[in-house]
Amino acid sequence: MHHQIQWTSVCSKTDHFASVEAFSAETARRTRQFHRSFPQYRETSLKPLSGLAWHWKVGGIFVKDESERFGLNAFKVLGGSYAIGRYLADLCGLPLESLQYSQIISKEVKNKIGEITFVTATDGNHGRGVAWTAAQLGQKSVVYMPKGSSLTRLDHIRELGSAAEILDCSYDDCVRRAAMQAKQNEWILVQDTSFPGYEEIPNWIMQGYTTMALEADEQMERIGERPTHIFLQAGVGSMAAAVVAYFVSKYGKEIQFFVVEPKTADCMFRSAQEPDGKAHCITQQMNTIMAGLACGEPNPAAWKILKSYSSTFFSCPDWVSANGMRILAAPVKGDEPIISGESAAVGIGLLEELMQNRQWGTFRKKIGLNEHSKILFFSTEGNTDPQRYQDIVWHGAFHRPNNFTK
Numbered sequence: 001m002h003h004q005i006q007w008t009s010v011c012s013k014t015d016h017f018a019s020v021e022a023f024s025a026e027t028a029r030r031t032r033q034f035h036r037s038f039p040q041y042r043e044t045s046l047k048p049l050s051g052l053a054w055h056w057k058v059g060g061i062f063v064k065d066e067s068e069r070f071g072l073n074a075f076k077v078l079g080g081s082y083a084i085g086r087y088l089a090d091l092c093g094l095p096l097e098s099l100q101y102s103q104i105i106s107k108e109v110k111n112k113i114g115e116i117t118f119v120t121a122t123d124g125n126h127g128r129g130v131a132w133t134a135a136q137l138g139q140k141s142v143v144y145m146p147k148g149s150s151l152t153r154l155d156h157i158r159e160l161g162s163a164a165e166i167l168d169c170s171y172d173d174c175v176r177r178a179a180m181q182a183k184q185n186e187w188i189l190v191q192d193t194s195f196p197g198y199e200e201i202p203n204w205i206m207q208g209y210t211t212m213a214l215e216a217d218e219q220m221e222r223i224g225e226r227p228t229h230i231f232l233q234a235g236v237g238s239m240a241a242a243v244v245a246y247f248v249s250k251y252g253k254e255i256q257f258f259v260v261e262p263k264t265a266d267c268m269f270r271s272a273q274e275p276d277g278k279a280h281c282i283t284q285q286m287n288t289i290m291a292g293l294a295c296g297e298p299n300p301a302a303w304k305i306l307k308s309y310s311s312t313f314f315s316c317p318d319w320v321s322a323n324g325m326r327i328l329a330a331p332v333k334g335d336e337p338i339i340s341g342e343s344a345a346v347g348i349g350l351l352e353e354l355m356q357n358r359q360w361g362t363f364r365k366k367i368g369l370n371e372h373s374k375i376l377f378f379s380t381e382g383n384t385d386p387q388r389y390q391d392i393v394w395h396g397a398f399h400r401p402n403n404f405t406k
């Protein structure tokens with residue numbers, strides 16, 4: 001079981017589907033309009049891997065390359081920056097419809113709001129986005145990282161002037177610490193997961209991610225394509241839920257969504273297995289190379305969306321992600337290479353197993369993966385830990401177990 005990929009669909013029965021209204025194309029366009037006002041904004045590229053699609057006998061494979069986002073090597077800044085923008089807009093009475101980067105960094109706004117400290121917990125990418133936004137605004141940030149975090153990721157955050165530190169506890173405990181410090185010091189908590197009494201900012205963060213979904217949707221449209229299957233990796237589930245909600249609000253139930261997690265932090269997978277329909281937490285140690293996905297407590301708001309609309313939840317050992325990284329780095333002739341990090345490539349690694357391993361034949365049919373499928377992935381980070389990236393891609397670390405049957 002340890003080395004095996006497991007799957008489940010949602011076991012609870014419900015006829016209540018979560019609302020996706022807050023993630024509509026209209027919201028996404030407003031969010032993107034805000035992101036577009038940043039001088040660093042560029043649409044990240046959508047890379048069609050036609051050679052790989054031919055090789056695996058599917059209709060199309062498309063990878064959105066978020067390593068290009070704002071020079072920060074990951075998509076996460078979309079959430080933190082939008083939430084901070086919204087928070088300041090509310091504080092200063094700025095109209096949301098025309099919210100601009102130039103307004104929130106202006107002297108008038110700074111004079112009005114004075115000194116603010118933004119605090120958050122992170123495995124790296126979210127904290128870097130918050131620290132970056134705070135630095136752009138001339139404000140302070142404090143970032144807590146869980147035990148075992150990469151020192152390179154810590155350095156990247158500190159380089160932005162943030163008071164970042166690695167604590168001797170899990171990601172979920174770092175979230176509690178950040179919340180407590182925010183309360184004690186009157187700092188502003190910018191967390192990418194919600195808990196009772198703290199819902200507004202996480203919701204804005206999720207709305208921030210819709211820029212990525214909207215771009216991908218429009219990029220596919222431009223080449224005359226529409227996804228039939230979307231694979232989304234999950235930590236607390238905010239990114240996956242935002243993307244699912246965007247596409248459901250636009251296309252209804254046309255698309256199948258697959259949620260993918262690391263085996264040691266598969267809180268969505270386990271929640272899906274329970275008949276009570278509730279989000280369930282993991283308290284065990286969450287050792288995994290997929291640092292961005294090492295979260296044991298689902299965002300309750302995200303879970304409601306994911307359980308309503310996801311077709312299948314997968315729990316994957318680390319070798320699946322490592323394989324995905326290698327496949328994207330050394331593609332089929334004619335396809336463009338993609339530098340995809342540990343928390344970004346697990347979906348591609350999983351698709352290889354689903355398409356190439358005979359054991360998955362029946363399952364493949366069940367979910368309709370065939371020559372007509374147009375499959376979309378979000379490569380949500382590049383090599384945010386370059387040493388580990390090399391260990392995996394150059395030196396073959398975390399390979400598939402030798403006795404694995406095909």
Ligand SMILES: Cc1ncc(COP(=O)(O)O)c(C=O)c1O
Nearest residue numbers: 125235236237238239292380381
């Ligand atoms: C690169 C990357 N991908 C995906 C995720 C998952 O996002 P979420 O925690 O919203 O599920 C993260 C979270 O930090 C991440 O860093």
